[in-house]
Amino acid sequence: xxxxxxxxxxxxxxxxxxxxxxxxxxxxxxxxxxxxxxxxxxxxxxxxxxxxxxxxxxxxxxxxxxxxxxxxxxxxxxxxxxxxxxxxxxxxxxxxxxxxxxxxxxxxxxxxxxxxxxxxxxxxxxxxxxxxxxxxxxxxxxxxxxxxxxxxxxxxxxxxxxxxxxxxxxxxxxxxxxxxxxxxxxxxxxxxxxxxxxxxxxxxxxxxxxxxxxxxxxxxxx
Numbered sequence: 001x002x003x004x005x006x007x008x009x010x011x012x013x014x015x016x017x018x019x020x021x022x023x024x025x026x027x028x029x030x031x032x033x034x035x036x037x038x039x040x041x042x043x044x045x046x047x048x049x050x051x052x053x054x055x056x057x058x059x060x061x062x063x064x065x066x067x068x069x070x071x072x073x074x075x076x077x078x079x080x081x082x083x084x085x086x087x088x089x090x091x092x093x094x095x096x097x098x099x100x101x102x103x104x105x106x107x108x109x110x111x112x113x114x115x116x117x118x119x120x121x122x123x124x125x126x127x128x129x130x131x132x133x134x135x136x137x138x139x140x141x142x143x144x145x146x147x148x149x150x151x152x153x154x155x156x157x158x159x160x161x162x163x164x165x166x167x168x169x170x171x172x173x174x175x176x177x178x179x180x181x182x183x184x185x186x187x188x189x190x191x192x193x194x195x196x197x198x199x200x201x202x203x204x205x206x207x208x209x210x211x212x213x214x215x216x217x218x219x220x221x222x
Contacts, residue, residue: 079207081122087168117221132210
């Protein structure tokens with residue numbers, strides 16, 4: 001059984017509609033926003049569920065980091081599959097940098113996602129004419145509201161986008177030896193905050209449609 005995860009109802013609702021229309025089974029869980037609520041809800045769900053869950057698919061929206069080189073970075077409504085997830089702002093926060101605390105205190109901060117699932121998802125997207133890119137993701141506790149902060153995180157993690165749940169999901173999945181795939185759609189660029197440029201609802205729908213296509217076609221690990 002596949003478990004689909006999204007932070008909010010606005011992200012999850014389009015997927016649930018597609019699952020019902022398509023008639024293929026999949027469990028869903030709205031995790032809430034932010035790493036703490038996400039980890040608590042997911043861990044509680046996995047601990048109490050009687051279903052045999054074979055893999056998790058995390059989907060939703062993300063803020064895209066701006067690259068200096070034109071055409072290299074993400075654009076609005078681009079789809080991305082995660083290669084890695086990192087806790088981006090857990091540490092000592094200075095105006096121009098964030099210094100990580102010792103791993104003995106925080107635990108692991110960087111997670112590589114399942115390469116086999118990533119390759120499968122890329123093939124499924126290609127076969128269904130879905131244009132998707134891959135890159136490193138950053139999970140933050142506070143949404144980046146300035147281009148300066150976005151550039152700092154992009155540079156530190158060689159990342160393409162940020163979200164508020166992915167690394168927490170990766171941490172819980174690692175604890176349960178549960179393979180994880182993550183796909184997100186760029187709803188906004190990480191710049192000095194201006195909601196007029198955001199395309200949140202479109203990104204929610206596009207992410208859900210892509211996740212549904214992957215869930216319908218992906219082979220669960222044995």
